[in-house]
Amino acid sequence: MRFQIFAVCITLMIVTTSVLAQTKLNFNKDKAGAPPSDFTTALTGQGKAGVWTVIKDDASPAQGNVLAQTDADATSYRFPVCVYDKLTAKDADISVKFKPISGQKDQAAGLVWRYRDKDNYYIVRANANENNVVLYKIQNGKREDLPLKGEGRTYGKKAPVPKNQWSDLRVTAKGNLFTVYLNGEKLYEVEDATFTEAGKVGLWTKADSVTYFDDLEVKTK
Numbered sequence: 001m002r003f004q005i006f007a008v009c010i011t012l013m014i015v016t017t018s019v020l021a022q023t024k025l026n027f028n029k030d031k032a033g034a035p036p037s038d039f040t041t042a043l044t045g046q047g048k049a050g051v052w053t054v055i056k057d058d059a060s061p062a063q064g065n066v067l068a069q070t071d072a073d074a075t076s077y078r079f080p081v082c083v084y085d086k087l088t089a090k091d092a093d094i095s096v097k098f099k100p101i102s103g104q105k106d107q108a109a110g111l112v113w114r115y116r117d118k119d120n121y122y123i124v125r126a127n128a129n130e131n132n133v134v135l136y137k138i139q140n141g142k143r144e145d146l147p148l149k150g151e152g153r154t155y156g157k158k159a160p161v162p163k164n165q166w167s168d169l170r171v172t173a174k175g176n177l178f179t180v181y182l183n184g185e186k187l188y189e190v191e192d193a194t195f196t197e198a199g200k201v202g203l204w205t206k207a208d209s210v211t212y213f214d215d216l217e218v219k220t221k
Helices: 002-018
Strands: 021-025 039-045 051-057 065-069 078-084 093-104 108-117 120-127 133-138 141-143 167-174 175-184 185-191 200-204 208-218
Touching: 065 078, 065 141, 078 108, 093 108, 093 200, 108 167, 108 208, 120 141, 120 167, 120 175, 133 185
Parallel strands: none
Antiparallel strands: 021 208, 039 078, 051 065, 065 208, 078 200, 093 167, 093 208, 108 120, 108 200, 120 133, 133 141, 167 175, 175 185
């Protein structure tokens, strides 16, 4: 009997420790035409600050509101950031749906994690003009693409990033290992130890990118 009770307790401990905490934001409770609730905006680099606005989009995955970065300032080294204030994480599974709308220089959508401030964080971004997905660190305001595990510095990886269509970008962070996915397909892994502490998560664009985002999801243990 004691053995059975012990076995049940061990099983419950295993189940409990494997459960993930999930945060999912689809902006449907936010007011259209206003900034998103519980987010802070910032600008890495030069140029105009981004304009992050909740808008109605019936073609969105949830057929409701989405978050749009709408300012098309074409300054090249310009990275508008929108960071969620209510969650801090080190190891996490982070994903977002995105739709590139316009941009002559860039049509980029990015996920930010381990965000310390506007000049220090990790970012993985998909670019519909370049059809690639690249993982960078931004340290002291300087952006640097990181080498792929087992492949070296290849400037990320080529992958189809359709314009004016919804796609899914995902990254998992576990210790110093980051794994990147696009539309459910694993693209590559990166190892880096620059930012090892927990930080915030958020969204990101570049230059003149006008991009829509929806269903930002963060899973943590």
